[in-house]
Amino acid sequence: MSDIILTTPLNKEQLQSLKIGDKVLLSGIIYTARDAAHKRLVALLVNGEKLPFELPGAVIYYAGPSPTPPGKVIGSVGPTTSGRMDDYTPALQDAGLAATIGKGKRNQSVIDSCVANKAVYFAALGGAAALTAQCVKEAEIIAWPELGAEAVRRLRVENMPLVVINDTNGNDLYIKAVEA
Amino acid sequence: MxxxxxxxxxxxxxxxxxxxxxRKLPDDVANALTAARNNESLPLAQTTIDDIIKNQQIAADQKLPxxxxxxxxxxxxxxxxxxxxxxxxxxxxxxxxxxxxxxxxxxxxxxxxxxxxxxxxxxxxxxxxxxxxxxxxxxxxxxxxGGGAENMSRLAMLKPSAGIEGIKRFIIDAVREAGPNPCPPIVVGVGIGGNFEYAPLLAKQALLRTIGSKADDEDIAALETELLTAINKLNIGAQGFGGKSTALAVHIATAPCHFATLPVAVNINCHVARHQSVIL
Incomplete structure (x- = not known):
């Protein structure tokens, strides 16, 4: 089975064609945000204020990289556990967020939101963070530098390896795997 | 003197x-990952563990964690x-x-x-x-x-009547509930006995034992083998994508406990099961 090549911005048709277990190589722009940044993003959303990046079509990567060594684009940058962001994700997807990348289970409200909004949840390779760093060609902090590793970063990635966990039809690879 | x-x-x-x-995994962990890869038949599990193995070389070459x-x-x-x-x-x-x-x-x-x-x-x-x-x-x-695997760890003060079956159920349930979250293939450290604060310490120390080594006590060694087999039948697999590689090892450490208690702790390590020692 060959990998599916995707480039941002992602459109609904592309996302609806993805199925759980599909291997994807993603290129383009993605934004890192984890616990602290999500709290702030949703606060801005609720107050009707401008977010650090445009949500429609955007991809959020749940990641807090290790510090960037001299001469490198970024430090190691694998995914963190996505479930901690579950309370925030439906609101962001309602506002246009197209896909999220992390590792681990999402709750039912995120799975339902993926169906309602035609959004997809991908897993990146947990713990293979030096490998993922090689896919990052540009990295820039665009909001809340005081959050350190948790700041929002704009990354340009090339061929980032991902696996579809939750598709737009309400399926879940993690559940399917253990039912096999 | x-x-x-x-x-x-x-x-x-x-x-x-x-x-x-x-930056570098202990040799026993690296070898266990290679063995898990060779034991997989599911293509997605194979490529996933291949990338986990490739990551070791990149980390070493690039001096990255x-x-x-x-x-x-x-x-x-x-x-x-x-x-x-x-x-x-x-x-x-x-x-x-x-x-x-x-x-x-x-x-x-x-x-x-x-x-x-x-x-x-x-x-x-x-x-x-x-x-x-x-x-x-x-x-x-x-x-x-790491925080992700630590979050999936559990402690139970079981009733002594729960016995060996209760212990097994608690350990397997902990791994099942953790699912993909702690970055499998995992190492499962178990502490049985001691008391409320000692059982988790035993579990953490159990994570440090060389993978492939046998527990001193024969009954414990048999229990480890039985649990590893049961856990690898859960089909969680590497990263939760399915397959046989949910755990690389189950290590159990025990200590005597009060006759009213049966503490059991499960400390989970991700596949990046890092530890290193030096003697001064």
Missing amino acids: SREINVKDITAAITNLAISSN LCQDTGMAVVFLEIGQQLQITGGDLTEAINCGVAQGYTDGYLRKSIVSPLKRENTNDNTPAVIHTNIVPGDKLKITFVPK
């Missing part, structure tokens, strides 16, 4: 351990009772080494105050466990422990 060791040497050792343990989560620093000390530690405060020396290692090694500083969530900015303080042993040496074991 006592031997002296200066805290400066301890700081330097901790600095080195912090950096090197985050294996995982961006470079953990909370857990330090085990075995202090020879004939050893005299001179030149300053031991705890301070260890934390100084942690701060130095996490700064010099470009490792992530992940430690925050529990309520205000303010970062200490140098990954201190370490969690330090000391044990006084015979001799005049100091053995330091450095364990960078």
